[in-house]
Amino acid sequence: MQHFLTYKGAILHFSDTGSGSPVVLLHGFLANQSMWNTLVPHFAKTHRVICIDLLGHGQSGHISETHTMEDMADAVKTITNHLQLDCITLIGHSMGGYVSLAFAEAYPNMVKGLCLMNSTAAADSEQKKQNRDRAIEAVKQSYKRFIRITVPNLFAKTNQTIFKADINMCIEQALKMAPQSIVAALNGMKQRKDRIEFFRNASFNKMMIIGRNDPILNYDDLKKQTKKSDISVVELEGGHMSHIENMKELTYNIVYFIEFL
Numbered sequence: 001m002q003h004f005l006t007y008k009g010a011i012l013h014f015s016d017t018g019s020g021s022p023v024v025l026l027h028g029f030l031a032n033q034s035m036w037n038t039l040v041p042h043f044a045k046t047h048r049v050i051c052i053d054l055l056g057h058g059q060s061g062h063i064s065e066t067h068t069m070e071d072m073a074d075a076v077k078t079i080t081n082h083l084q085l086d087c088i089t090l091i092g093h094s095m096g097g098y099v100s101l102a103f104a105e106a107y108p109n110m111v112k113g114l115c116l117m118n119s120t121a122a123a124d125s126e127q128k129k130q131n132r133d134r135a136i137e138a139v140k141q142s143y144k145r146f147i148r149i150t151v152p153n154l155f156a157k158t159n160q161t162i163f164k165a166d167i168n169m170c171i172e173q174a175l176k177m178a179p180q181s182i183v184a185a186l187n188g189m190k191q192r193k194d195r196i197e198f199f200r201n202a203s204f205n206k207m208m209i210i211g212r213n214d215p216i217l218n219y220d221d222l223k224k225q226t227k228k229s230d231i232s233v234v235e236l237e238g239g240h241m242s243h244i245e246n247m248k249e250l251t252y253n254i255v256y257f258i259e260f261l
Contacts, residue, residue: 005082007075010061013053014079018044021112023089023258024076025051026096028118029185030147030174032058035093035243042251047258050083052076054099056181065180066187069095073103080110089113089205089258094216094240095185097121101195104202113205115257117250118240120217121225123194132190136183143179147171156213156239166244200229205261207232209242209253216240232261 005012015033017040025036025043033051043049053060055067055075064071076099080088089112092100097119104111124132138146151171152160160167199206208231210222217240226233234253238245 004059005078007055007061007078008063010055010063011059012061012075012079013059015040015049015051016083017049017051018047020047021089021258022048022050022083022085022087023091024080025049026054026076026090026092026099027051027057028094028096029189030057030151030177030182031093031170032173034058034173035170038247039243039251039254042255043258050079050085050088052079054096056184057177062178062181062184065184066191067181067184068188069098069102069192070106071188072099073106076103077107086110087112089115091115091117091254091258092119093117093243094119095189098189098192101199102192104204105195105198108202108204111202111204113207113257113261114199114202115207115209115254116199117209117254118211118214118217118242119208120222121194121196121199122221123192124190129190132186136186139179139182139186143177143182144175146182147174147177153215154240155245156211156215156237158213159238159245163241163244166241170241196225199225200231205232205257206230207234207253207257207261209234209236209250211236211239211242211245213238214240232257
């Protein structure tokens with residue numbers, strides 16, 4: 001079922017499906033909760049699944065020129081409070097992973113497990129921050145052009161033709177966003193803190209899903225983050241969009257994570 005709450009004067013939109021131990025799914029940049037539509041039926045067989053539109057995405061509102069990862073985590077906490085959840089498993093795709101880490105650091109006793117899906121616990125490098133600034137300028141010049149260029153480049157090159165219809169659907173969803181919300185998310189990601197040591201040392205169950213051909217995140221850097229830790233690592237052949245490029249393998253591994261780890 002679809003639900004709405006108010007957070008700092010803005011609307012928060014989320015869905016709540018199934019019953020059992022709660023799993024919270026957090027989408028990535030330029031996406032919304034609909035990215036999980038094909039996966040929710042598998043997870044909801046045994047779990048209560050909450051999918052959230054993060055600030056400025058989907059049907060959730062805009063609150064600031066910068067949506068920090070802490071702002072977004074606080075909005076997630078507003079929803080978990082409303083649902084009276086005291087222990088959750090978080091699955092965060094890309095930016096949703098950054099929000100999951102911010103939530104887990106603020107409320108570690110609430111977290112049973114955290115999966116970073118095509119995401120990283122590292123902060124932006126100086127080069128990446130400069131790229132964010134360039135992206136912000138591109139959005140201001142033409143957010144539609146920015147989206148049409150950015151979304152296909154999230155996929156492995158070999159998959160850009162194979163998943164053309166899915167890419168067009170992702171573009172269509174992203175075009176519903178307001179330009180100021182895109183900028184707010186870019187600002188927030190640029191400012192996020194490094195949480196590598198936090199993630200490595202956290203006592204909850206941890207998993208990292210890595211795309212071997214991810215054009216956004218460096219494979220070797222991600223592997224380094226998991227060294228000398230109890231983080232479970234799953235490597236898939238695709239790019240940054242595992243829920244599309246490697247849907248079957250991803251589903252299997254997340255089901256295993258939420259049920260057995």
